Amino acid sequence: MINEELRDAILKLNIENSAMEHITKIGEGAWHNVYKIERKHGGDLVLRIRKKNSYGQLQEYHEIDLITEYESSKVYYHQANRSSFNICPLFFDYFYEESLVFTIESYMGNGKKLQYLSHSEGFAIGEKLGEFFKDMHEKIPEIKGFGNIIWNGKQLEGNIQQETNLIWQNDNDNYLNVLNELTTTDLKVDRKRVVDKVINIIDKRRKFPQKISLVNQDVTPENIIFNLEDTSLIDPYPRLDFDLKYAGYFVFCYKFLIPAYSNAPRYQKHTYAHNSKIMSRIADGFMKGYTKNKEKLYHRLMEEYVLWVLLETHEHYETLNKSELPPKTLQQMGDKDMIKNRLSLCLRELEKSMLFLN
Numbered sequence: 001m002i003n004e005e006l007r008d009a010i011l012k013l014n015i016e017n018s019a020m021e022h023i024t025k026i027g028e029g030a031w032h033n034v035y036k037i038e039r040k041h042g043g044d045l046v047l048r049i050r051k052k053n054s055y056g057q058l059q060e061y062h063e064i065d066l067i068t069e070y071e072s073s074k075v076y077y078h079q080a081n082r083s084s085f086n087i088c089p090l091f092f093d094y095f096y097e098e099s100l101v102f103t104i105e106s107y108m109g110n111g112k113k114l115q116y117l118s119h120s121e122g123f124a125i126g127e128k129l130g131e132f133f134k135d136m137h138e139k140i141p142e143i144k145g146f147g148n149i150i151w152n153g154k155q156l157e158g159n160i161q162q163e164t165n166l167i168w169q170n171d172n173d174n175y176l177n178v179l180n181e182l183t184t185t186d187l188k189v190d191r192k193r194v195v196d197k198v199i200n201i202i203d204k205r206r207k208f209p210q211k212i213s214l215v216n217q218d219v220t221p222e223n224i225i226f227n228l229e230d231t232s233l234i235d236p237y238p239r240l241d242f243d244l245k246y247a248g249y250f251v252f253c254y255k256f257l258i259p260a261y262s263n264a265p266r267y268q269k270h271t272y273a274h275n276s277k278i279m280s281r282i283a284d285g286f287m288k289g290y291t292k293n294k295e296k297l298y299h300r301l302m303e304e305y306v307l308w309v310l311l312e313t314h315e316h317y318e319t320l321n322k323s324e325l326p327p328k329t330l331q332q333m334g335d336k337d338m339i340k341n342r343l344s345l346c347l348r349e350l351e352k353s354m355l356f357l358n
């Protein structure tokens with residue numbers, strides 16, 4: 001069935017009428033309704049029409065934010081396609097006006113659901129993703145600066161423009177500040193072990209400055225099309241940040257974060273908790289692909305994992321202490337009971353992750 005927004009988008013796209021019969025809705029994320037357009041020539045396309053309501057709230061139209069988001073995806077895809085990995089859409093474009101916003105990109109297949117992947121398939125896909133991310137991280141980003149990416153009216157740039165060494169020291173200091181805040185709370189955790197370990201990790205970490213790379217902050221399974229032959233990565237949320245830190249983030253997401261968030265309203269429908277074993281295999285494969293079995297690199301990657309658990313613990317603690325939670329937080333993290341339970345999970349994981357580093 002063709003609805004009004006779809007008809008308007010098709011008109012703007014200027015696709016011939018016969019194609020109209022071959023449009024199917026294939027997905028819906030928090031921000032877009034997603035349609036597949038089958039074409040006789042030139043390959044199938046995906047049309048993502050921006051929703052007016054997200055997270056239960058009417059979204060205001062901010063041109064700069066839209067340009068920032070879509071130009072960032074474009075740059076990420078472009079950089080990805082400069083490597084031999086055939087992993088991101090080759091074509092990507094977007095359109096915006098107050099009444100209608102959409103993107104149009106290459107269709108990347110539908111892939112397998114996590115629960116239908118065998119453990120060896122999961123591992124192999126993870127390995128390929130690890131190799132891809134390593135390659136991505138090694139490329140010099142087209143965008144200058146560090147941090148969140150913003151559109152300055154002419155081009156994209158990182159919102160922090162400082163000397164790299166200073167950024168690196170601040171990054172390390174941040175973990176110590178977080179650690180300090182957590183140790184003054186009454187949280188039940190093996191305090192001495194955590195403090196000693198984190199201090200030790202940061203002392204070493206300072207001596208191995210990481211490289212500022214174009215990293216992806218949204219590697220959830222909804223944004224990866226799992227397919228042994230050609231796994232694809234879509235809907236990136238890029239930022240400029242340190243390479244190994246974000247390799248650690250991928251592992252953290254698949255080993256801990258995503259299963260731990262599966263009861264939050266935003267993620268409930270995906271039942272990630274049931275797929276924690278296969279996600280863990282994907283993470284194992286990722287580590288192999290990223291580190292190529294180099295033992296020291298593997299160890300440093302695991303240390304980044306611990307640091308992510310530390311940050312997550314801190315975020316949960318802080319959120320729990322807010323008087324009222326905004327709708328977006330309630331959707332993404334759940335209510336205070338859920339946050340409290342997940343905080344306990346974080347603390348247990350923090351202690352556990354210390355053990356496998358010894």
Ligand SMILES: Nc1ncnc2c1ncn2[C@@H]1O[C@H](COP(=O)(O)OP(=O)(O)OP(=O)(O)O)[C@@H](O)[C@H]1O
Nearest residue numbers: 027028029030031032034046106107108109222235
């Ligand atoms: N290029 C593509 N090729 C194939 N399938 C796609 C493509 N883009 C999106 N999809 C499908 O549509 C679903 C939702 O798309 P997408 O993640 O872009 O939506 P979103 O609203 O931006 O998501 P989010 O909630 O993560 O912000 C995906 O999980 C995927 O199944």
Ligand SMILES: [Mg+2]
Nearest residue numbers: 029222223235
């Ligand atoms: Mg998505």
